[in-house]
Amino acid sequence: MSDAPAGQALSVDDVDALRWGASLLGSGGGGEPRLGALWLAREMSGGAGVEVVAVDTLAEGWVLTVAVAGSTASVGIEKLPAGDELRRCVTVAERYHGVHIDAIGVVEVGGSNALFPFIAAAQTGKPVVDADLMGRAFSRLDQTVMDPGPDLTGAWVCAEAHGAAMVIDGVEPRTAERVMRGALTGLGGWAALAYPPLSAETYRRVALRGTVRAAIGLGRRYRAGAAAGLDGPELAERLGAEHLGQGTVLEVYRYPGKGFGNGSVAVRTTDGAQVLRVEMQNEYAMVLRDGEVVATTPDVICLLDTHSLQVIQTGEVRRGHEVVLLALPVPDRLWHPDILPRVAPRAFGLDADPVRRTKGRMR
Missing domain, CATH: 3.40.1610.10 (CV3147-like domain)
Structure with missing residues (x-):
């Protein structure tokens, strides 16, 4: 379709x-x-x-x-x-x-x-x-x-x-x-x-x-990329996403929030040179690289298993997971000033301004 x-x-x-x-x-x-x-x-x-x-x-x-x-x-x-x-x-x-x-x-x-x-x-x-x-x-x-x-x-x-x-x-x-x-x-x-x-x-x-049609097209490209065994950067290019990094989960910290559970995931990059921190609520909401905010909601932040490229849910991520981090674009309307306050980091209880890493729509 x-x-x-x-x-x-x-x-x-x-x-x-x-x-x-x-x-x-x-x-x-x-x-x-x-x-x-x-x-x-x-x-x-x-x-x-x-x-x-x-x-x-x-x-x-x-x-x-x-x-x-x-x-x-x-x-x-x-x-x-x-x-x-x-x-x-x-x-x-x-x-x-x-x-x-x-x-x-x-x-x-x-x-x-x-x-x-x-x-x-x-x-x-x-x-x-x-x-x-x-x-x-x-x-x-x-x-x-x-x-x-x-x-x-x-x-x-x-x-x-x-x-x-x-x-x-x-x-x-x-x-x-x-x-x-x-x-x-x-x-x-x-x-x-x-x-x-x-x-x-x-x-x-x-x-x-x-x-709906865009999501189906995205799924076809993702399915084909996973079957072909693409690495993180190759899959990101196929999906029209940005490759934020990959490495091993060092720690997962979970704590109660207002209405939803919250948590942080620390990832040491494969080369050992950087630490990525992913803040999450029910969804992944923000990525920091060595303390600097590099990606936030409303862009879609994904954690994938490095080997299978399967999506890792917030409730499933564990210490020792080898992961790929991607940021996918969302429709431009989500970045409109009238809508952004409902979907930006502060809507998830995170005191940070939104950072847009991706532009345009899903192909």
């Missing part, structure tokens, strides 16, 4: 490529997309199809952005899905709002939430829009390119595996997140989530266009 115009059916190969692209764009967080890819492939093997449409093809109507809230790591591990959570989430949203949802939107094109909207689409017969609201993965509901104002002050819907659905009405994203995280403890740790519906006109105006 990455080389085809939007509006064509998603293929099994597209699903696999999206899985790899979403894994990179998770920036070490967002959950492993493998389960979502397997779940979606199962839906498609049963005869369900998913059409991906360009933003400009949206006529009048409504777009519902769908994701999973809570611990995506527990989906299919600590609490198995019933299989219809995403469909029920869409159905409850339609019933509560009294509107017909015409298309499914992607909230974040990084991490596992890049795949779940496609499952909702396969189960409801609705198309997915080739766009998203984050351009990568972020942890909070308000970390989108949308102003967290009237358009996102509506009813938020959750549906969990045992058949319960919950509606949080009339609140903005930060309040919705606070209420939802408290409720998710009693719902088993995770649930399908729908943002308030957006009109097609609003979605055309605010969404980051073409990011």
Whole structure:
């Protein structure tokens, strides 16, 4: 699909490529997309199809952005899905709002939430829009390119595996997140989530266009590069990324933060000449070289295993890991002064100005 115009059916190969692209764009967080890819492939093997449409093809109507809230790591591990959570989430949203949802939107094109909207689409017969609201993965509901104002002050819907659905009405994203995280403890740790519906006109105006197709293309290049055994600098060139360095993890320090766990990873470069420090929350957020900040969010910071080139999640990095550090570009809109405060280092509790290492969009 990455080389085809939007509006064509998603293929099994597209699903696999999206899985790899979403894994990179998770920036070490967002959950492993493998389960979502397997779940979606199962839906498609049963005869369900998913059409991906360009933003400009949206006529009048409504777009519902769908994701999973809570611990995506527990989906299919600590609490198995019933299989219809995403469909029920869409159905409850339609019933509560009294509107017909015409298309499914992607909230974040990084991490596992890049795949779940496609499952909702396969189960409801609705198309997915080739766009998203984050351009990568972020942890909070308000970390989108949308102003967290009237358009996102509506009813938020959750549906969990045992058949319960919950509606949080009339609140903005930060309040919705606070209420939802408290409720998710009693719902088993995770649930399908729908943002308030957006009109097609609003979605055309605010969404980051073409990011689904770009993520699939990124995944294809990454998959091919890993299969070819490229080294770090070669893979960075193929991905349009910047190679920040590589070496061995000396220490991983984790400590509690406000709402999320935080941590630091110290990496001694292969030549022994420098120390790289990676600051992380749910995602990798900042890289320092010998104490100097060299890369920050919103650019995507990736840690890959030097030998397999597999993505290393923030919860998996350990002392002794041999790693490659890359910085991937994000859509220019994330660097806009109106959006940057929600996605820059200080949004992760880091007292540092953002440093842009990469420019342009994913190819």
